[in-house]
Amino acid sequence: xxxxxxxxxxxxxxxxxxxxxxxxxxxxxxxxxxxxxxxxxxxxxxxxxxxxxxxxxxxxxxxxxxxxxxxxxxxxxxxxxxxxxxxxxxxxxxxxxxxxxxxxxxxxxxxxxxxxxxxxxxxxxxxxxxxxxxxxxxxxxxxxxxxxxxxxxxxxxxxxxxxxxxxxxxxxxxxxxxxxxxxxxxxxxxxxxxxxxxxxxxxxxxxxxxxxxxxxxxxxxxxxxxxxxxxxxxxxxxxxxxxxxxxxxxxxxxxxxxxxxxxxxxxxxxxxxxxxxxxxxxxxxxxxxxxxxxxxxxxxxxxxxxxxxxxxxxxxxxxxxxxxxxxxxxxxxxxxxxxxxxxxxxxxxxxxxxxxxxxxxxxxxxxxxxxxxxxxxxxxxxxxxxxxxxxxxxxxxxxxxxxxxxxxxxxxxxxxxxxxxxxxxxxxxxxx
Ligand SMILES: NC(=O)c1ccc[n+]([C@@H]2O[C@H](COP(=O)([O-])OP(=O)(O)OC[C@H]3O[C@@H](n4cnc5c(N)ncnc54)[C@H](O)[C@@H]3O)[C@@H](O)[C@H]2O)c1
Numbered sequence: 001x002x003x004x005x006x007x008x009x010x011x012x013x014x015x016x017x018x019x020x021x022x023x024x025x026x027x028x029x030x031x032x033x034x035x036x037x038x039x040x041x042x043x044x045x046x047x048x049x050x051x052x053x054x055x056x057x058x059x060x061x062x063x064x065x066x067x068x069x070x071x072x073x074x075x076x077x078x079x080x081x082x083x084x085x086x087x088x089x090x091x092x093x094x095x096x097x098x099x100x101x102x103x104x105x106x107x108x109x110x111x112x113x114x115x116x117x118x119x120x121x122x123x124x125x126x127x128x129x130x131x132x133x134x135x136x137x138x139x140x141x142x143x144x145x146x147x148x149x150x151x152x153x154x155x156x157x158x159x160x161x162x163x164x165x166x167x168x169x170x171x172x173x174x175x176x177x178x179x180x181x182x183x184x185x186x187x188x189x190x191x192x193x194x195x196x197x198x199x200x201x202x203x204x205x206x207x208x209x210x211x212x213x214x215x216x217x218x219x220x221x222x223x224x225x226x227x228x229x230x231x232x233x234x235x236x237x238x239x240x241x242x243x244x245x246x247x248x249x250x251x252x253x254x255x256x257x258x259x260x261x262x263x264x265x266x267x268x269x270x271x272x273x274x275x276x277x278x279x280x281x282x283x284x285x286x287x288x289x290x291x292x293x294x295x296x297x298x299x300x301x302x303x304x305x306x307x308x309x310x311x312x313x314x315x316x317x318x319x320x321x322x323x324x325x326x327x328x329x330x331x332x333x334x335x336x337x338x339x340x341x342x343x344x345x346x347x348x349x350x351x352x353x354x355x356x357x358x359x360x361x362x363x364x365x366x367x368x369x370x371x372x373x374x375x376x377x378x379x380x381x382x383x384x385x386x387x388x389x390x391x392x393x394x395x396x397x398x399x400x401x402x403x404x405x406x407x408x409x410x411x412x413x414x415x416x417x418x419x420x421x422x423x424x425x426x427x428x429x430x431x432x
Contacts, residue, residue: 030080031104034087035316044084050077099308103230104319108250112230112315114308118257119144119218122191123151125253126216131155131188133179135202137162137195140220141263145193148218155191156182160201167201167236169245175205189214189252195221195268196228196351200243203234207249217251220260222272222303223352226279226310229254231318231328241397242339248323256311258304267350269300270378274352276306277374278359279313281367282333285415287313292374330417333409334359337431340394344386356380361431363411370414392428 037044054073061069087104098115113125122128128148132155136145139162149155158178160166179190190213192202199217206215219229235246261269280288287309291299299306314331321328338358341347347354356375360382363371372382395406405421412418422430 026076027080027083030083031087034084037084038087044081053077099304101308101311101315103250103315105232105250105322108232108322110251110253112254112256112311114225114256114258114304114311116257116259116304118255119147119260120151122148122216122218122255125255126191127189127214127252128152128155128191131182131184132191133158133182133184133188134191134193135160135175135198135205136193137166137198139163140194140198141260144218144220144260148191148193160198162197164197164237166197167243169236169238172201172205172236175201176209179205179209184209184213186210186213189216191216191218192229193218193220194224195219196224199224199228200234200246201236203232203249203251204236204246207234207247212249215249215251217254218260219254219256221264222261222269222307223275224272225256225258225261225307226272227275227314227331229256230311230314232322240343242343256307258307261303270380271350271352273299273378274356274375274380276310277371277378277380278333278355279310279331281359281363281371281411281414282330282409282417283313283317283415284309288370288374288414292370296377329407329419330409332407333411333417334362336395336406336408336427337361337391340391340397341384341386343394343397344390347386349381349384353381357382357384359411362408365412367411367414371411388428388432391431392424395427396424 034044036042054070054077057073058066058070086102098113098118101112101114103110103112111125118125128151130153132148132152134145134148134152134155134157136142136157137160145157145159149157156178158175160171160175165171184190190202190206190209192199192215194202196219199219203215203217206213217224217229219225229251232248232250233243233246234249235243238244277288277291280291287306291306294302317328317331320326334355335358338351338354338356341349341357342351342354349357359371359375360368375382404423406424406427408420408422408427410418410420
């Protein structure tokens with residue numbers, strides 16, 4: 001008798017293993033459908049399809065199981081719809097003031113909340129009932145970090161000097177020491193309140209401090225809201241070479257308050273627009289065309305939805321390729337030449353401005369004209385006068401290099417990209 005029971009249980013265990021695999025495969029397919037629906041603006045609910053699934057499948061089991069199998073299928077459909085809702089994820093929060101986008105990366109998933117006037121309720125989105133080490137820079141209005149501090153149980157604000165020079169080992173070391181002096185431990189958190197420099201530096205510090213502690217980001221420049229704060233890349237520079245030392249560290253949440261852009265100088269708004277144009281150029285023709293058809297003023301008046309669209313582009317790419325082994329490389333469009341210019345001595349251009357210049361030689365045919373003219377609308381540069389020797393040296397440092405070849409992202413047509421592997425010499429000759 002006991003043998004019989006054990007045998008039946010072994011059989012069930014075997015079936016459960018197969019079902020777990022089938023369930024995971026089914027959910028993977030559900031996610032694909034959700035992404036398709038998201039892309040094409042389709043509703044989650046599809047009653048005709050549901051009825052058909054129930055009917056067709058209930059006919060596959062013996063009469064005696066039809067009722068319970070139908071219940072099982074209904075539960076499965078309901079779970080699938082929940083999963084789809086999660087993927088579609090763009091739901092308004094309780095008071096309708098924010099859009100919540102969800103980055104799906106398994107256990108590293110996190111929300112990106114976009115809206116106006118959100119910083120004063122950061123504690124609704126971040127777990128701040130613990131010690132928080134808030135990092136900002138001396139160019140960011142102090143009220144932003146102070147507001148976050150006022151919402152924390154116990155916090156300190158650590159201020160670095162504004163500018164790229166803060167992405168250095170010296171600054172990192174001082175900061176880690178301050179974290180330790182504040183007795184920050186593994187259950188506590190780091191909160192970045194600033195642009196891409198603060199986000200990259202604080203994010204990297206949080207990834208190495210005690211082998212990693214929680215990190216939240218409140219990006220305060222347009223560039224960091226649409227790009228730097230999303231996707232988990234953190235880094236500091238080494239000997240003048242950009243982002244050489246870094247880590248993938250996904251934040252626990254990103255709070256994008258477009259209200260803070262009111263204090264951001266226009267040059268920095270335009271700098272951020274360079275990254276928006278970059279993403280639209282290689283991944284979203286519709287957004288690119290919308291920018292072409294809108295004045296600079298109208299775009300800024302509508303900035304929350306532009307940011308939401310740009311974040312969706314980046315989110316979708318990062319979800320498909322978190323660690324940049326493939327698709328994510330397309331976000332480096334314009335960056336190979338851009339970084340080389342940025343690293344050249346006496347460069348006083350901002351990151352986005354360098355990327356703007358970097359996009360031109362890698363845009364082809366009609367795309368080149370459309371990108372140039374959109375960049376000009378935002379008074380962004382499209383050419384440079386940096387010595388070609390310095391440029392070649394900068395390109396040779398490129399982290400996208402494999403062997404003696406670098407992967408270059410081209411835009412053959414708006415909304416499309418292609419990747420070509422070439423030597424530094426070949427790429428330099430294209431630029432020239
Ligand atoms: N991690 C990534 O995926 C990623 C992506 C793109 C760029 N980056 C990095 O981001 C950095 C550039 O970021 P950035 O353009 O935000 O520059 P930044 O962080 O230097 O900020 C620009 C300036 O604006 C000031 N500022 C910030 N917010 C303000 C506000 N609301 N009002 C007034 N002033 C404000 C800052 O003090 C600073 O002087 C570069 O180091 C770049 O490598 C990282």
